[in-house]
Amino acid sequence: MTVHDLVISDARLRRGAREPLRGDVRNIGIVDGRIATITEAPVDGIERVDAGGALVLPSFVDAHLHLDKVHTWQHTGGEARTAYAGEGMAAAARAIELASAVKDDYDEAIILDRARDVLLDGLRNGITHVRAFADSDTRAGLRGVRPLLRLRDELAGLVTVEVVAFPQDGIVRDPGAIDVVDEALRIGADIVGGIPWIEDTAGEALAHVDRVFDLAQRYDRDIAMLTDDAGDAALQTTAILASTAIERGWTDRITACHARAVGLYPPPRVARLARLARRAGMVFVTNPHTAPLTLPVTAFLDAGLPVALAQDDVADAYYPFGQHHLLEVALLAAHALDMTSPRAMEHLLDMVTVHGARALRVDGHRIAVGAAADVVVLEGDDARAVLAAHRAPRHVIRNGRVVATSQVTSDVVVSSSTEGAGVGRTN
Numbered sequence: 001m002t003v004h005d006l007v008i009s010d011a012r013l014r015r016g017a018r019e020p021l022r023g024d025v026r027n028i029g030i031v032d033g034r035i036a037t038i039t040e041a042p043v044d045g046i047e048r049v050d051a052g053g054a055l056v057l058p059s060f061v062d063a064h065l066h067l068d069k070v071h072t073w074q075h076t077g078g079e080a081r082t083a084y085a086g087e088g089m090a091a092a093a094r095a096i097e098l099a100s101a102v103k104d105d106y107d108e109a110i111i112l113d114r115a116r117d118v119l120l121d122g123l124r125n126g127i128t129h130v131r132a133f134a135d136s137d138t139r140a141g142l143r144g145v146r147p148l149l150r151l152r153d154e155l156a157g158l159v160t161v162e163v164v165a166f167p168q169d170g171i172v173r174d175p176g177a178i179d180v181v182d183e184a185l186r187i188g189a190d191i192v193g194g195i196p197w198i199e200d201t202a203g204e205a206l207a208h209v210d211r212v213f214d215l216a217q218r219y220d221r222d223i224a225m226l227t228d229d230a231g232d233a234a235l236q237t238t239a240i241l242a243s244t245a246i247e248r249g250w251t252d253r254i255t256a257c258h259a260r261a262v263g264l265y266p267p268p269r270v271a272r273l274a275r276l277a278r279r280a281g282m283v284f285v286t287n288p289h290t291a292p293l294t295l296p297v298t299a300f301l302d303a304g305l306p307v308a309l310a311q312d313d314v315a316d317a318y319y320p321f322g323q324h325h326l327l328e329v330a331l332l333a334a335h336a337l338d339m340t341s342p343r344a345m346e347h348l349l350d351m352v353t354v355h356g357a358r359a360l361r362v363d364g365h366r367i368a369v370g371a372a373a374d375v376v377v378l379e380g381d382d383a384r385a386v387l388a389a390h391r392a393p394r395h396v397i398r399n400g401r402v403v404a405t406s407q408v409t410s411d412v413v414v415s416s417s418t419e420g421a422g423v424g425r426t427n
């Protein structure tokens, strides 16, 4: 009998969005960082974690996080947020100009510490893969990229970090930004970013997309763009991204993030874009918690397109909250998008696991024999219970090793006094 390095006993498996029924309980054996056995029979192992019938999923994948900006909210005064989210996102472009000021004070040592804290918080919350955007433009220079590249190396084996060289303020609007993106790729950035909707004309948006593809093809990199991120139904850079990928033979290598204006399109135009996106092998990334407008998630899911949920922001100029916690993001999305049917809740779990993995092209991110043992043991035995609790996983397993464990205590002490009641937790 095989002796496994690690055994997860009594793990509840999912059936998936097509069959939103409670899944079966199995024992999972792991050898050399991979799932070697899934069985009802007892499994021998050197180390063991008891899932106790709780749901076990592939670990969480965050496909869109502005990691160089985390915890800068206190420097921004909230003005950019008000412009970004207010009045149906009418002033989103102005918000980006306001938020840009924070980059004048960029300090690489501070970015390094803040970003590390956020990645380790995320790991405790079960996030093992992160696509991290770093502003790469004339204002930030390489001061956003360099600390994230360092963290990518420092945390390798715990958190897989992909760094996106991202010209946040535009390419035509910010002459010189494309050279900074080029330099960021030269020193090791993994993905070429873009934000074509921010340019002033449709022609300049096209030029923006072309410059990004030129670099992606020169360096052989995937592309992640923020498309159509304002309250303007005339924006169509999502479609331009897809059609350019088809024309240039760069299909299955593009991600469209935000794409919020698509939520204002009439249904026939959404259907046309969905067909185009399928041909382009495009993955969508959405973050309904960070602004009041969202791409038509259910329509795209029903069309068979991958739509990942992502954190987007942690306490920066655009969003005051966030703790790098995709179950929290999923719960917020359940409310924002009214995704509360059993089937929709299963979709939410796919959106923070396998759809994110599609964006990052993480192969075989699933609970199956032969797959990498990147796994979370959650609190709750089905999608509803897991979302309702939205707690850090009981166990986070990376490459077959337990890297985080959270103890939930029931030792809650309620005390009262003449000044009022206090609730404390003893642990």
Ligand SMILES: [Zn+2]
Residues within 6 Å of the ligand: 064, 066, 226, 257, 258, 312
């Ligand atoms: Zn974003």
